[in-house]
Amino acid sequence: xxxxxxxTWANRVRAGKQRIKALRRPIYVVALSLLAAGFFAFTxxxxxxxxxxxxxxxxxxxxxxxxxxxxGAPQNAIPYLRTALLYxxxxxxxxxxxxxxxxxxxxxxxxxxxxxxxxxxxxxxxxINLELARLAARDNDPNQARxxxxxxxxxxxxxxxxxxxQQVRQELISFLIGANMKTQAHGExxxxxxxxxNTPNAQLWVARTFTKLGDDxxxxxxxxxxxxxxxxxxxxxxxxxxxxxxxxxxREALEYFKGASALHDDPSxxxxxxxxxxxxxxxxxxxxxxxxxxxxxLVLAMGIADKRLKSCADSHDxxxxxxxxxxLQLAHSQWAYLNRQIRGTYNNSALVPLxxxxxxxxxxxxxxxxxxxxxxxxxxxxxxxxxxxxxxR
Amino acid sequence: MIDTTDIPLNSSPSIEDVSVPETPxxxxxxxxxxxxxxxxxxxLAVVCFRITIEFLRIELLGPSLSxxxxxxxxxxxxxxxxxxxxxxxxxxxxxxxxxxxxxxALYIYDGYIPxxxxxxxxxxxALAIGSGQSLGPEDPSLQVGASIASxxxxxxxxxxxxxxxxxPVGAAAGLAAAFNSPISAxxxxxxxxxxxxxxxxxxAVVLSAVSSVVVARYFLGSEPLFRIPSxxxxxxxxxxxxxxxxxxxxxxxxxxARAIQVLRPRMKDLPRWTQLFQPALAGLMIGAIGLAGRxxxxxxxxxxxxxxxxxxxPWKIMAILAGxxxxxxxxxxxxxxxxxxxxxxxxxxxxxxxxxGGVERLFFPHLTGSIGTYALVGIxxxxxxxxxxxxxxxxxxxxxxxNYSIILPVILANTLAYLISRNLQPIPIFxxxxxxxxxxxxxMEEQREERILRVEDAMRPVDVPVVDSQLxxxxxxxxxxxQGASEILVHDPPFxxxxxTVKVLRDAVKQGPDELTIASLLPEPHMPPIHPDHSLExxxxxxxxxxxxxxxxxxxxxxxxxxxxTSDIMKAFSK
Numbered sequence: 001x002x003x004x005x006x007x008t009w010a011n012r013v014r015a016g017k018q019r020i021k022a023l024r025r026p027i028y029v030v031a032l033s034l035l036a037a038g039f040f041a042f043t044x045x046x047x048x049x050x051x052x053x054x055x056x057x058x059x060x061x062x063x064x065x066x067x068x069x070x071x072g073a074p075q076n077a078i079p080y081l082r083t084a085l086l087y088x089x090x091x092x093x094x095x096x097x098x099x100x101x102x103x104x105x106x107x108x109x110x111x112x113x114x115x116x117x118x119x120x121x122x123x124x125x126x127x128i129n130l131e132l133a134r135l136a137a138r139d140n141d142p143n144q145a146r147x148x149x150x151x152x153x154x155x156x157x158x159x160x161x162x163x164x165x166q167q168v169r170q171e172l173i174s175f176l177i178g179a180n181m182k183t184q185a186h187g188e189x190x191x192x193x194x195x196x197x198n199t200p201n202a203q204l205w206v207a208r209t210f211t212k213l214g215d216d217x218x219x220x221x222x223x224x225x226x227x228x229x230x231x232x233x234x235x236x237x238x239x240x241x242x243x244x245x246x247x248x249x250x251r252e253a254l255e256y257f258k259g260a261s262a263l264h265d266d267p268s269x270x271x272x273x274x275x276x277x278x279x280x281x282x283x284x285x286x287x288x289x290x291x292x293x294x295x296x297x298l299v300l301a302m303g304i305a306d307k308r309l310k311s312c313a314d315s316h317d318x319x320x321x322x323x324x325x326x327x328l329q330l331a332h333s334q335w336a337y338l339n340r341q342i343r344g345t346y347n348n349s350a351l352v353p354l355x356x357x358x359x360x361x362x363x364x365x366x367x368x369x370x371x372x373x374x375x376x377x378x379x380x381x382x383x384x385x386x387x388x389x390x391x392x393r
Numbered sequence: 394m395i396d397t398t399d400i401p402l403n404s405s406p407s408i409e410d411v412s413v414p415e416t417p418x419x420x421x422x423x424x425x426x427x428x429x430x431x432x433x434x435x436x437l438a439v440v441c442f443r444i445t446i447e448f449l450r451i452e453l454l455g456p457s458l459s460x461x462x463x464x465x466x467x468x469x470x471x472x473x474x475x476x477x478x479x480x481x482x483x484x485x486x487x488x489x490x491x492x493x494x495x496x497x498a499l500y501i502y503d504g505y506i507p508x509x510x511x512x513x514x515x516x517x518x519a520l521a522i523g524s525g526q527s528l529g530p531e532d533p534s535l536q537v538g539a540s541i542a543s544x545x546x547x548x549x550x551x552x553x554x555x556x557x558x559x560x561p562v563g564a565a566a567g568l569a570a571a572f573n574s575p576i577s578a579x580x581x582x583x584x585x586x587x588x589x590x591x592x593x594x595x596x597a598v599v600l601s602a603v604s605s606v607v608v609a610r611y612f613l614g615s616e617p618l619f620r621i622p623s624x625x626x627x628x629x630x631x632x633x634x635x636x637x638x639x640x641x642x643x644x645x646x647x648x649x650a651r652a653i654q655v656l657r658p659r660m661k662d663l664p665r666w667t668q669l670f671q672p673a674l675a676g677l678m679i680g681a682i683g684l685a686g687r688x689x690x691x692x693x694x695x696x697x698x699x700x701x702x703x704x705x706x707p708w709k710i711m712a713i714l715a716g717x718x719x720x721x722x723x724x725x726x727x728x729x730x731x732x733x734x735x736x737x738x739x740x741x742x743x744x745x746x747x748x749x750g751g752v753e754r755l756f757f758p759h760l761t762g763s764i765g766t767y768a769l770v771g772i773x774x775x776x777x778x779x780x781x782x783x784x785x786x787x788x789x790x791x792x793x794x795x796n797y798s799i800i801l802p803v804i805l806a807n808t809l810a811y812l813i814s815r816n817l818q819p820i821p822i823f824x825x826x827x828x829x830x831x832x833x834x835x836x837m838e839e840q841r842e843e844r845i846l847r848v849e850d851a852m853r854p855v856d857v858p859v860v861d862s863q864l865x866x867x868x869x870x871x872x873x874x875x876q877g878a879s880e881i882l883v884h885d886p887p888f889x890x891x892x893x894t895v896k897v898l899r900d901a902v903k904q905g906p907d908e909l910t911i912a913s914l915l916p917e918p919h920m921p922p923i924h925p926d927h928s929l930e931x932x933x934x935x936x937x938x939x940x941x942x943x944x945x946x947x948x949x950x951x952x953x954x955x956x957x958x959t960s961d962i963m964k965a966f967s968k
Contacts, residue, residue: 025423028549032430036437040608043437047612050444057456083458086696090616113622113704113765120623 058087062094065101074104092118099131108135126155130168133175142179149175166196170205177212186213193222200230207239216243227259234264241272245383250279271376278380284355285384291348298342298351298358301385304377305365306335312371328368334361359385421593424555428562428597429604431545435538435566436608442515442537443571443613446530449523450692458688458696460525465683469676469691472524476517476730477672484513487731491536493827495564496586496834504543504556511540517731521672525691527679527721529736531571535582538567538605561586562597569602570609572735573617577789578602584782585823588837617793619699619743622765624796634757635770635802638749639809642774645745646810647817649719649738649779650825654818656727658829671728679721689714690721693736698743698772702765706744708751715744734822738779739772746771769794770806777807778814781821781838786811848932849925851965852944852955857882859953862891862912869911870898882943883911884951889922890943891915922950929962936962 065080081098088094095114102111112135119128129151136144149172157164169192176185189209196202207222223240227233241256254276261269280286282304284297313320313328320332338358345351362385366378374382453468454460460468480488487510498506518533542563546556561582569578579602583590660671682690689697701711722737750767769790777786790803815838820828827834858872862885873881873895881898883891893914901914921935923942936942941958945951 024550025419029426032427032545036430036433039434039437043440043612046444047440050448053448053451057451061456079458082696082700083456086458087456089699090614090620110703110705113763116623117620117703 054087058084058091058094060084061087062097065097069097069101069104074101077101078105078107092122096128096131103131103135108138111135124151124155126152126157126161126164126168129155130171133168133172137175137179140179142176142181145175145179146172146184162195163197166192166202169195173209177209182213185209186215189213198229200226200233200236203229204233204236204239207236207243211239211243216246219243220247220249223256227256232263234260237263238269245272245276248285250276250283254280275376275380275383278376279384282377282380283384284351284358291346291351294348294351295342295346298354301358301362301381302335302339302342304381305362306339308368308371308374308378308381309335309365312365312368315371331361331365335365420552420555424551425597425600427545427549427551427559428566428601431538431542431559431563432566432569432601432604432606433608434541434545435534435563435601436570436605438511438515438537438541439534439567439570439605440609440612442519442530442534445515445519446523446693449519450525453524454691460683460688460691462684465525465688465691466677466680469525469680470673471676472520473526473672473674473676473728473730474670476521477669479513479517479520480672480729480731481669484509484517486510487513487517488729489731489826489830490532490726490733491539491731492532492585492823493830493832493834494536495539495560496823496827497832498539498543498560499557499586500834501832503553504546504558504560506536506540506543506560508540508544511537511544514540514731518733521725521730521732522692524676525679525683526672526676526725526730526732527690527692527694527718527737528725528730528732528734529693529739530733531568531735532733533731534567534571534733535564536567538563538565538570538601542566542601558591558594558597561594562601565598566601566605570605572789573606573609573613573615574789574792575599575602575606576792577785578606580785580788581782584785585780585837588835588840618695619702619793621769621794621796622702622704622763624763624766624769624794624799626766626798626802629801632802632805634749634753635767635806636809637753638746638767638771639774639806640813641749642742642745642771642806643778643810643813643817645715645719645741646775646778646814649723649741650814650818650822652719652723653726653822654825654829656723657826660727660729661829668729672725672730675724675728675730678724682717682721687714687717690717690740694718694740695736698740698768701743701747702768704747704764706747708748708755708764711744711751712748715741715748718744734780738775741779742772742775743768744771746774766799766802770799770802773803774806774810778810779822781811781814781823783807783811846929846965847925848923848927848929848944848957849955851929851932851961852925852957853961855882855943855953855956857941857956859884860911862886862915863910866898866901866905866909866911866914869893870895870902873898880940881911882953882956883915885912885915885919886951889919889950890945890953891919892939892941923957925954929965932957933959933962 061080061084065077065084068074068077068080078098078101081094081101084094085091085098095118099111099114099118102114112132115128115132115135119125119132122128129148133145133148133152136148149168152168153165153172169188173185173188173192176182176188189206193206196206203222203226207219207226210216210219210222220240220243223236223243227236227240230236237256237260241253241260244250244253244256254273257269257272257276260266261273282297282300284294284301289297309328309332310320312318313332316328318326318328320329323329323333338354338361341354342351342358345354362381366374366382366385453464453472455464486494486507491514494506494510498504514533514536518528518530522528522530539560540563542559543556546559551559564586565578565582568581569575572578579598582598583595587594663671679691697714700706706714718737718741722734722741725732726734747764747768749771750764753767754764773786773790776789777783780786786807787800787803791797791800821836821838824834824836824838857878858869858876858881860869860872860881860883862883869881873879878895880892880894883893885891893911897914898911901909920939920942923932923935923944924947925944926947932942936957936959941956943953944955944957946954
């Protein structure tokens with residue numbers, strides 16, 4: 001009875017072993033999965049701890065670098081920022097700071113290399129474009145500079161984007177003026193006026209920039225706007241006075257100079273007030289004056305020009321009564337001819353055509369060199385007649 | 394150096410006797426699944442390895458980018474002493490880079506790599522690299538991966554054949570995780586470790602490499618080891634400049650390899666006690682280089698490669714760094730300090746590329762693109778010339794840059810560098826090291842370039858009568874007698890080709906009916922189809938059953954273009 005029973009047990013054991021063998025692959029897979037999970041958890045833990053250490057180190061070194069940058073020592077900041085990057089390889093903030101430090105330390109190619117790399121990852125970044133624009137401006141590369149300035153203007157800014165874009169446009173305009181690209185600068189300035197803040201400073205900056213670009217008409221408008229926003233702004237008043245003066249709007253100029261003088265009495269402003277008064281008094285181009293007054297002003301102008309001509313002739317030892325081909329003698333004969341014409345004319349329709357030749361003659365006489373220091377009257381004459389011979393409204 | 398004591402030669406650790414019969418498909422599936430696990434384990438191990446190296450660097454050299462004095466001298470020297478003690482008394486098999494050890498496992502030890510080697514390699518390499526020795530973590534990662542694979546394979550009772558193949562699977566996983574570039578790792582293992590494309594192994598290698606990279610990227614991020622600059626290739630004329638880079642790179646790689654070739658055996662021949670101090674001395678000298686103002690040569694140096702790629706060094710400094718790195722790496726490597734040569738090779742390549750780019754920009758500003766592009770191509774150049782892995786070198790540059798526009802400069806420079814280096818230094822570095830260690834590992838370069846002898850190289854013209862099987866035996870016999878042949882070749886459509894001897898024909902004619910055709914006399918089976926482009930190995934497989942084989946045209950199998958016999962094959966082999 002025992003033998004069949006033993007066989008049964010042996011069979012059972014053998015069958016069990018076979019079953020275990022058949023299951024060994026799934027068991028291996030489960031065991032490997034558990035082992036992998038354990039290893040993963042271990043790696044996760046040490047990685048997290050080490051990441052924290054790296055983060056702390058990178059923050060520390062970055063702060064050191066920033067401190068050096070703020071102290072104005074970019075050379076010292078560079079190794080600190082590089083060390084910060086060692087612990088935070090791709091941190092764009094650190095990379096940007098390093099690029100700025102390199103740029104500040106005059107290591108332009110290195111700075112540009114980092115910035116271009118950053119730009120590749122963030123092509124619409126305002127700050128990166130601005131830094132690149134500054135580097136290009138430093139390298140006198142107006143095309144690249146304009147490209148990046150525009151990238152910065154239309155790019156993304158994290159904080160206060162409107163004001164940052166306005167600042168960038170201001171910087172671009174200044175760069176274009178510096179690079180003697182006045183037409184482009186004028187275009188940018190016009191764009192800027194469309195979005196500029198309505199503050200006295202901004203209006204004043206625009207007015208001054210228009211002045212630099214020779215656009216006195218716009219400059220006057222913005223000086224006036226600035227002085228309206230701040231009634232006590234002497235600079236705006238003076239700027240308006242000068243702009244109006246250059247535009248030939250002498251009465252307006254006189255008012256602005258008087259306004260400036262009332263706010264802050266200054267000898268040069270008083271001098272301008274005197275000059276304006278003289279100019280207004282001597283200006284024959286004013287369309288509102290009568291024929292008698294115009295004739296009188298022209299006669300006065302011819303008298304001042306004659307004095308200047310004689311002073312020149314004395315200085316150059318030229319006899320004005322003879323005609324030997326000297327430019328002063330020729331001017332004198334022209335003067336004599338025009339003088340006769342003016343003195344024999346009494347109506348406006350005949351006097352107005354004389355304005356242009358008188359302006360030309362007076363300007364040429366007043367501009368002659370080596371004739372001694374010009375008097376206030378001479379300066380006024382030059383201001384009045386230099387503009388040409390048109391009537392002013 | 395590979396210590397072969399207590400490693401079983403052609404050991405068979407598998408326990409096939411207890412294995413339950415399984416279908417090949419089941420075995421294949423399990424092997425692929427195991428490859429994924431190997432990838433995961435290798436990836437995790439490499440992450441731990443990288444963290445350990447960086448942790449040790451911070452602790453030993455300090456957290457600053459430029460280590461302060463006296464740490465800069467003491468850390469590599471004292472750690473070198475500790476590493477030497479560990480290598481001599483605890484982990485004797487961890488010297489060197491790890492590539493040849495993995496090849497040994499594949500070709501000599503049936504895939505056996507002791508797990509202790511993985512632990513030893515991990516500890517010693519991390520200490521060495523972390524303390525500033527001029528070595529890299531990639532080759533050790535490769536060996537750690539291979540060791541993990543080998544240990545898993547043994548534990549899971551794989552067959553001997555699979556166990557032998559498992560080390561390269563782990564190696565690919567380890568290298569892929571270390572490089573963060575799966576394609577380059579797969580190619581390198583195929584090019585340098587396995588030496589051939591094996592369909593059965595490729596799937597497992599790819600799976601393990603991909604899974605390890607996924608794991609590594611989860612922890613370390615998907616960024617490459619260095620940030621790749623904006624790559625520019627301005628005009629085709631610039632190829633001349635890249636050609637110059639290829640030439641310079643080739644000469645630098647030859648200097649590097651020759652220095653190792655000459656110094657390594659001399660250092661090994663010194664009394665054994667000196668080996669205790671060799672890593673320390675190497676560390677001291679590297680520390681001295683660092684103290685002298687060039688700490689960039691210490692450690693793997695990826696952060697400085699990054700700087701080189703971003704135009705952060707003048708060309709003169711890059712040229713100096715390339716030279717000093719060769720010196721530092723030679724010192725570290727010949728002293729027996731465990732660690733890899735990949736990272737130093739990349740470093741030297743990047744610096745050399747940057748220097749060449751800088752010089753060219755100086756003299757031909759219209760010719761050159763960005764310095765970063767030159768540094769990137771330089772990496773590939775050194776990889777091709779020094780490590781002699783031309784295909785990997787091209788794909789590695791493309792993979793890390795993610796930019797295919799530089800493929801032309803890369804191919805040109807790498808090919809030039811590879812060809813010049815091969816001429817000047819015929820033995821590749823890994824073969825050189827295995828020869829110095831007394832190992833007969835196969836040379837992958839030789840294998841790649843070995844000429845395969847084909848049937849067309851051995852076949853002779855048809856010198857026997859060729860007849861159709863429907864011909865009568867009588868006529869066939871007459872034909873054979875006319876040509877003095879002892880045998881005739883018979884075309885028997887649709888079965889193919891066969892032969893019949895004159896004796897058989899004569900007997901058939903004597904005994905058989907008059908109208909007997911040759912078809913009834915042909916022996917079975919028919920001859921296998923052999924074509925001129927078949928390798929001689931294929932022909933050899935069949936030749937023993939027949940006195941000769943007809944070589945038929947592939948486009949028309951009825952046309953015999955030649956005959957091949959055993960004697961013809963032997964003659965071709967002996968040429």
